[in-house]
Amino acid sequence: YSSTQNGNKIWIYACNGTSAQRWYESVTVTPVTSPSPTPVPTTAPKPTATPIHTATPTPAPSPISPTPTVAPTAYTFDDEFNGQSGVAPNSALWTHDVGGAGWGNQEREYYTDGNANSYLDGQGHLVIAAQSYNGTSYSCWYGPCKYTSARILTENSFSQAYGHFEARIEMPNLQSGLWPAFWALGNNINTVGWPQCGETDIMENFGDTGIEGSLHGPIPANDTHASYDLAKVGPTAWHTYAIDWSPTQVTFSIDGIKYGTTTKSQMGADWVFDHPFFLILNMAVGGTGTGGA
Numbered sequence: 001y002s003s004t005q006n007g008n009k010i011w012i013y014a015c016n017g018t019s020a021q022r023w024y025e026s027v028t029v030t031p032v033t034s035p036s037p038t039p040v041p042t043t044a045p046k047p048t049a050t051p052i053h054t055a056t057p058t059p060a061p062s063p064i065s066p067t068p069t070v071a072p073t074a075y076t077f078d079d080e081f082n083g084q085s086g087v088a089p090n091s092a093l094w095t096h097d098v099g100g101a102g103w104g105n106q107e108r109e110y111y112t113d114g115n116a117n118s119y120l121d122g123q124g125h126l127v128i129a130a131q132s133y134n135g136t137s138y139s140c141w142y143g144p145c146k147y148t149s150a151r152i153l154t155e156n157s158f159s160q161a162y163g164h165f166e167a168r169i170e171m172p173n174l175q176s177g178l179w180p181a182f183w184a185l186g187n188n189i190n191t192v193g194w195p196q197c198g199e200t201d202i203m204e205n206f207g208d209t210g211i212e213g214s215l216h217g218p219i220p221a222n223d224t225h226a227s228y229d230l231a232k233v234g235p236t237a238w239h240t241y242a243i244d245w246s247p248t249q250v251t252f253s254i255d256g257i258k259y260g261t262t263t264k265s266q267m268g269a270d271w272v273f274d275h276p277f278f279l280i281l282n283m284a285v286g287g288t289g290t291g292g293a
Contacts, residue, residue, distance in 0.1 A: 077158045077279075085122030088115040094152040097282075100140035104194070107179070108286035109149040110138040118150035128152075130178065130283050151282030159187040159276035165202060166242035167281070174235055176207040179284035182241060184277035195220070198272040200250065203241035206289050213243070213252030215262050215273065222270035226252045226260020247274065 079093050096118070097103075100110035109130060111117075117129045130149040138145040167182045181204045186197030199216040206212075209230045216223045233239065233255065244251045249263040250273060264271045284290075 076160060076163070077154070080124055081120055081126040082124055083120040083122070085120060086115060087120050088113075089118055089120065089126055089152055093154060093157050095154075095156050097151040097153060100138055100145050102141040102287070103151075103284070105284065105287040105289060106141070107284040108140065108142065108145075109147040109284060110140055110145040111151045111282070112138075112148050116150075117148050118152055128281070128283050130285050147285040149283050149285055151280065151284075153278060153280040155185075155187070155278045159278040161274065161276045162245050162247060164242060164244050165279070166240050167202065168238060168240045169203065170236070170238045171205060172236040174205065174207055174209060177286055177290050178205075178207055179287060179289045180205050181280070181282055181284070183280050185280065186272065187276045187278050196272065198275075198277065200243065200245075200273065200277060202243050202252070204289065206291075209235040211241070211254070213241075213260055215250060215267065215270075217267060217270035217272045219268075219270040222267050224260075224262040224267065226262070228252075228254055228259045245273065 077093075079090060081089070083090070096113035097111050098113050102108075103111075110133070117131065119127050119129075121127055128150045130147060133145050133148045136144060138148065140146075165184070169180075169182065171180060182202045183204070184200045184202065185194070186192075186199075189197035195216050196218045199214075201212065201214040201216070204212045204214070210227055211230060212225055212227050214223065214225045230239070240255050242253045242256075244253070247264070249261055251258050252260040264273075
């Protein structure tokens with residue numbers, strides 16, 4: 001693999017029988033430089049995947065247009081995945097969710113910790129490996145686990161309300177049954193639960209050429225979804241997936257091209273996006289997002 005792009009990178013391997021499908025994912029989150037009238041905390045205490053940079057608060061985004069965003073000059077959070085090959089992601093920034101209970105979506109993988117399924121490659125990349133599993137050590141909701149993978153998050157180290165959040169990702173082998181995602185949850189999840197805490201799906205892919213950006217709150221009927229067809233820009237190329245989040249709206253973009261905006265007034269009582277969120281990067285195997293594959 002080679003790339004002229006800078007930023008965090010993640011390789012994702014998905015084993016299907018004896019053949020391995022490679023997924024490469026690069027993630028960066030960058031802060032915006034424009035001023036905002038509302039101060040934004042740079043850290044938040046833990047209540048409850050992916051190297052990320054976050055930004056200072058930004059005013060409400062402009063209407064959807066193909067104009068690329070301006071590159072930021074400062075970060076409130078940043079991880080370039082630099083480190084020795086084979087080591088787990090920086091534990092000062094990232095922790096792992098562990099288990100195989102289905103994660104509310106009937107997912108079929110067991111998420112491991114350490115470097116079993118998530119590790120650095122020594123060249124500025126993070127690898128997340130979804131692998132076939134034939135052992136007996138892991139139990140899943142459906143019986144002995146058939147797959148392992150990883151889900152990393154900044155819950156213990158970083159959360160923020162408002163700003164510019166982005167991840168640079170490559171998915172060279174889109175495959176039915178795999179469900180990679182870059183997303184965020186409200187840091188009050190341990191006190192109010194889900195979906196009252198709010199969920200922002202910055203990028204989800206369900207095994208085809210489409211991606212989706214979504215906002216989920218306590219009233220599912222008012223949740224919003226924006227979609228984009230990667231066939232327009234090359235499904236297997238590097239792309240930067242981002243949101244610009246203000247007190248009144250969230251705008252989704254790919255490579256600086258805005259493809260969807262949701263406003264507070266549009267969601268009404270379903271809008272719970274007014275407190276810090278932490279970041280998550282994972283790859284699920286099967287589950288409702290993939291049609292139960």
